Amino acid sequence: MKRFILLAVATVFFAFQIAVATAAAIELDEDIRTVPLNEQGQTTVLSLEQVKQGKRLFNDSCAQCHEGGRTKTNPNVNLSTVTLSGAEPPRDNLAALVDYIKNPTTYDGEIEIYELHPSTRSSDLFPEMRNLTEEDLESIAGHILLEQKIRGIRWGGGKVYN
Numbered sequence: 001m002k003r004f005i006l007l008a009v010a011t012v013f014f015a016f017q018i019a020v021a022t023a024a025a026i027e028l029d030e031d032i033r034t035v036p037l038n039e040q041g042q043t044t045v046l047s048l049e050q051v052k053q054g055k056r057l058f059n060d061s062c063a064q065c066h067e068g069g070r071t072k073t074n075p076n077v078n079l080s081t082v083t084l085s086g087a088e089p090p091r092d093n094l095a096a097l098v099d100y101i102k103n104p105t106t107y108d109g110e111i112e113i114y115e116l117h118p119s120t121r122s123s124d125l126f127p128e129m130r131n132l133t134e135e136d137l138e139s140i141a142g143h144i145l146l147e148q149k150i151r152g153i154r155w156g157g158g159k160v161y162n
Contacts, residue, residue, distance in 0.1 A: 028150075035145040036093035044094060046142045054143030057136055061118065061128040069147060069156030077107050078156030081148045097141035098134070 037044040069079040085092040088109035104117040118126035147155045
């Protein structure tokens with residue numbers, strides 16, 4: 001009898017978890033999923049599939065150095081939109097972030113750092129970048145821009161907020 005009760009409680013618990021996880025995905029309405037596309041001010045709406053794919057790819061390829069939007073190697077440069085907009089060239093839109101993932105430069109844009117920072121250009125040095133398609137790069141960039149909208153100051157804000 002005791003096993004039956006524990007089984008029933010576990011079933012209810014897991015059913016509740018599924019319902020909560022589904023509700024979280026629904027909360028990402030079109031307004032939240034709208035991110036800047038380019039420097040000309042155009043926007044794009046990320047699909048729910050892009051959101052899911054972007055999070056997975058970011059966690060697989062980027063999170064070891066950029067967990068929570070921080071940059072472990074340089075805490076002064078994080079992935080918040082404020083910081084990204086201050087870069088040269090600005091990296092606060094989807095196209096600019098995709099370009100950066102292909103050809104990374106220092107924050108001031110002066111020096112190429114593809115041998116130090118994972119990029120599709122240096123996939124021989126960084127195997128996690130080898131199989132990323134253009135759509136994958138757009139999903140990763142979309143995730144970076146979306147997280148700022150979802151997590152606010154906690155995205156890139158350091159250990160205090162995570």
